[in-house]
Amino acid sequence: MAFLSQAVGRIRPSATVAVASKIAEMRCAGKAVISLGAGEPDFDTPAHIVAAGHQAMLDGKTRYSPAPGVLEFREAIAEKFQRDNNLTYSPDQITVGCGGKQTIFNACLATLDPGDDVVIPTPYWVSYPEIVAMTGATPVFVSCSVDKGFRLDPEDLAAAITPKTKWLILNSPSNPTGVCYSKEELLGFVEVLRRPENQHVWVMTDDMYEHIVYDGLAFHTIAEVAPDLYERTLTLNGLSKAYCMTGWRLGYAAGPLGLIKAMNKIQSQSVSSVSTFSQWAGIAALNGSHDFIATHNAAFVNRRDLVVAGINAIPGLSCPKPEGAFYVCVSCGDLIGKKTPAGVVIENDEILVGYLLEAEGVVCVHGEAFGFSPAFRISYATSNEKLEHALAAMHRAFGALE
Ligand code: GLU
Numbered sequence: 001m002a003f004l005s006q007a008v009g010r011i012r013p014s015a016t017v018a019v020a021s022k023i024a025e026m027r028c029a030g031k032a033v034i035s036l037g038a039g040e041p042d043f044d045t046p047a048h049i050v051a052a053g054h055q056a057m058l059d060g061k062t063r064y065s066p067a068p069g070v071l072e073f074r075e076a077i078a079e080k081f082q083r084d085n086n087l088t089y090s091p092d093q094i095t096v097g098c099g100g101k102q103t104i105f106n107a108c109l110a111t112l113d114p115g116d117d118v119v120i121p122t123p124y125w126v127s128y129p130e131i132v133a134m135t136g137a138t139p140v141f142v143s144c145s146v147d148k149g150f151r152l153d154p155e156d157l158a159a160a161i162t163p164k165t166k167w168l169i170l171n172s173p174s175n176p177t178g179v180c181y182s183k184e185e186l187l188g189f190v191e192v193l194r195r196p197e198n199q200h201v202w203v204m205t206d207d208m209y210e211h212i213v214y215d216g217l218a219f220h221t222i223a224e225v226a227p228d229l230y231e232r233t234l235t236l237n238g239l240s241k242a243y244c245m246t247g248w249r250l251g252y253a254a255g256p257l258g259l260i261k262a263m264n265k266i267q268s269q270s271v272s273s274v275s276t277f278s279q280w281a282g283i284a285a286l287n288g289s290h291d292f293i294a295t296h297n298a299a300f301v302n303r304r305d306l307v308v309a310g311i312n313a314i315p316g317l318s319c320p321k322p323e324g325a326f327y328v329c330v331s332c333g334d335l336i337g338k339k340t341p342a343g344v345v346i347e348n349d350e351i352l353v354g355y356l357l358e359a360e361g362v363v364c365v366h367g368e369a370f371g372f373s374p375a376f377r378i379s380y381a382t383s384n385e386k387l388e389h390a391l392a393a394m395h396r397a398f399g400a401l402e
Pocket of ligand 1: 014016017037038039040101125126127175
């Protein structure tokens, strides 16, 4: 009898977390690396948020938090939903998790059984299918091809839904494509979900990149544009990206009370709660000035333009211009089958990013981890100087392929 569970056998480790660990190891070993790997802003957590976390510790907010989260934090989240999204959630309809990832995990564990399906548009964030698979349910992929600008076609969505479908996972702005759906596009998906045969399908909308949107585009979310879907929508968000709080581990979700209670039950028997002082820092983040977001976005848009122009100038690579988040999804089909100067055949995108790391110390994540190949993802949440170095390195390394 195998000792390890079937659940662990069904999943792969997170490629994005793996690159972050690899970079840390390489830096410890004294190697110079440029990380375009894990997605986290290079900006520090704003000082007023750090000060609030520090003050919370000094004030003795160092004990257990209730499993769903500190009430004052859930009140601040409820206000945020009202203010930014015109969505009314009471604090008991809100649950706080250790990053967005844990709220997704709790929601999946609370709702999925073997035999259930979850519709996931591709390219997807690496963790969606793995979390679904952990529960024994089946991820059902809907391809959003590069020719369609990585956008989900409502009829492709309709074709993927069966009586077994429990959830559709939406992520806009998207990690890794940067696609940000307009209100009209969301209403296209809503029309499919409103069909009589699709009334059993719920939507898990991951809005983690809500505030990182460019070119004057407006952010919208499903329950806001379709109030009739409020009762079958779980709205997920978190503070990691826009507030530069990746290490504080603050994600949250809001939805119908029965689902949130079930998620809290799971949380109470797993991590118990998110760290208490992190949540107090989160209150300061949500209730404080948001001026820094515009400053960060101005830097991000500049970096996006630098990377998109740089990538499209490298023979064999191409990418569309993302509308939000801080990733670029780069197609690299023309490089597959070529040989490195050492004679290694580039059979797939994983070998290609391995070669780039070996040859130039530049870290990217291979596209296959996001369900999109041959490609790789660049996180451009780093300085212009490093991006310029990385682009020059790619030019050299990929130009040396025969
Ligand atoms: N979400 C980020 C990424 O895609 C951070 C790592 C992770 O949790 O996946 O790189």
